[in-house]
Amino acid sequence: MNRIRELSPTRSIKPDVILLDLKMPQMSGFQVADELRHLSEVSHIPVIAMSAFLKDEYAALLNICGIKKCLKKPFHPLDVIAQIEEVLAQKRN
Numbered sequence: 577m578n579r580i581r582e583l584s585p586t587r588s589i590k591p592d593v594i595l596l597d598l599k600m601p602q603m604s605g606f607q608v609a610d611e612l613r614h615l616s617e618v619s620h621i622p623v624i625a626m627s628a629f630l631k632d633e634y635a636a637l638l639n640i641c642g643i644k645k646c647l648k649k650p651f652h653p654l655d656v657i658a659q660i661e662e663v664l665a666q667k668r669n
Contacts, residue, residue, distance in 0.1 A: 594622070596643075606638075624647065
């Protein structure tokens with residue numbers, strides 16, 4: 577968790593939403609999302625994951641890691657905008 581804490585630009589930028597690829601070279605998006613979920617300064621920021629390899633069995637893991645939405649690649653840019661708007665609306669309510 578210290579690695580995310582040290583490297584996280586979310587500590588100074590404070591985004592409204594985090595877009596996160598699930599397949600990355602050093603840590604999976606699941607691991608990153610789970611670590612972000614445990615950092616009090618960013619745990620309230622909704623995470624939207626993206627993956628070309630989205631499987632039905634990922635649903636429980638997405639939920640456990642605190643990922644609010646997941647987009648399957650390839651996706652249309654308007655789909656990203658719609659998902660962002662949806663999680664921001666949920667956050668406001």
